[in-house]
Amino acid sequence: MVGQQGVDPRDASTAGALNSVSQQLGSALGTAVISTFIAIATAIATATPPTTT
Secondary structure: OOHHOOOEEEEEEEEHHHHHHHHHHHHHHHHHHHHHHHHHHHHHHHHHOOOOO
16 A cells, blocks of 8 residues: 555554544545535525515
8 A cells, every 4th residue: 555655564564553543534534524514505505595574
């Protein structure tokens, strides 16, 4: 893997674990951001406009 290039063989498992954690954290944050945008867009789209009397 690219993230493990140049890593001492005895530290390869630590580098691999760091790669995995980084990918999972990035995915979780990306999902949270996209979910927030979708929730806001849904709230705006389904909001009832104010009535004028």
